Amino acid sequence: MRYSVVAERLPGFLRRHVLYFEALIEREVGRFAAETQSGSFVLDAGAGESRHARHFAHARYIGIDLGIGDAAWNYRDLDAIGDLGALPLRDGSMDACLNIVTLEHVREPARVAAELARVLRPGGRMLFVVPHEWEVHQSPHDYYRYTRHGMRFLMESAGFEAIEIEAAGGYFRLLARRLLNGLQFFSGGVRWLGFLPAAMFLVPPAIILPWLDFLDRERNFTLGYVCRAQKPGRP
Numbered sequence: 001m002r003y004s005v006v007a008e009r010l011p012g013f014l015r016r017h018v019l020y021f022e023a024l025i026e027r028e029v030g031r032f033a034a035e036t037q038s039g040s041f042v043l044d045a046g047a048g049e050s051r052h053a054r055h056f057a058h059a060r061y062i063g064i065d066l067g068i069g070d071a072a073w074n075y076r077d078l079d080a081i082g083d084l085g086a087l088p089l090r091d092g093s094m095d096a097c098l099n100i101v102t103l104e105h106v107r108e109p110a111r112v113a114a115e116l117a118r119v120l121r122p123g124g125r126m127l128f129v130v131p132h133e134w135e136v137h138q139s140p141h142d143y144y145r146y147t148r149h150g151m152r153f154l155m156e157s158a159g160f161e162a163i164e165i166e167a168a169g170g171y172f173r174l175l176a177r178r179l180l181n182g183l184q185f186f187s188g189g190v191r192w193l194g195f196l197p198a199a200m201f202l203v204p205p206a207i208i209l210p211w212l213d214f215l216d217r218e219r220n221f222t223l224g225y226v227c228r229a230q231k232p233g234r235p
Helices: 003-007 012-018 020-034 051-056 109-119 148-158 171-185 189-215
Strands: 041-045 060-065 094-100 120-131 161-167 224-230
Touching (some): 012 020, 012 189, 020 051, 020 094, 020 120, 020 224, 041 051, 041 109, 051 060, 094 109, 109 120, 109 148, 148 161, 171 189
Parallel strands (some): 041 060, 041 094, 094 120
Antiparallel strands (some): 120 224, 161 224
């Protein structure tokens, strides 16, 4: 059992408070979807289990993934199994694209960013969410972490403009998440005996610390980044 499984059993407010990055992703994807016109073609590049499809019931949602990230996942709802660095789509065929905590899993992120720019129509919108400080996951397909400067460089190099980058919290939210990560060491075999004492020690400060996040104004310590951009030109 992971800390996220425990957190999912918490009341909604506390769950969003503890799993801040996941809650921020849901908010931003929902916002992105709300700004997408009915009937638009939307590419979810790295869709995984197509969890974000529900936000785009009003649009033509297309999910593409290489399908190797997590052996336990169900990829059957994907529209295509494919390499994000060589998308099976025509130039300018998408009205909007999203790439959610996937760019760390591709070997050539600049190539993927360029492909996403290629398939977007002029004026099309792009949403990236990337990790900055995060544990190794979906091993061995986990290659990179990103700074705000690295993401700006990638997006500018791919030709995007109107770039906005928002940090996913600051030092205290990051510290709270790392405390919760500690629960992962108390799962399996006799280690379960230490789970409850560890939870009693780690969870209270993990709940309190995020309220201090306003003290970190620079956000150099952060879980990740939400990056919005647009392809130059008019539709």
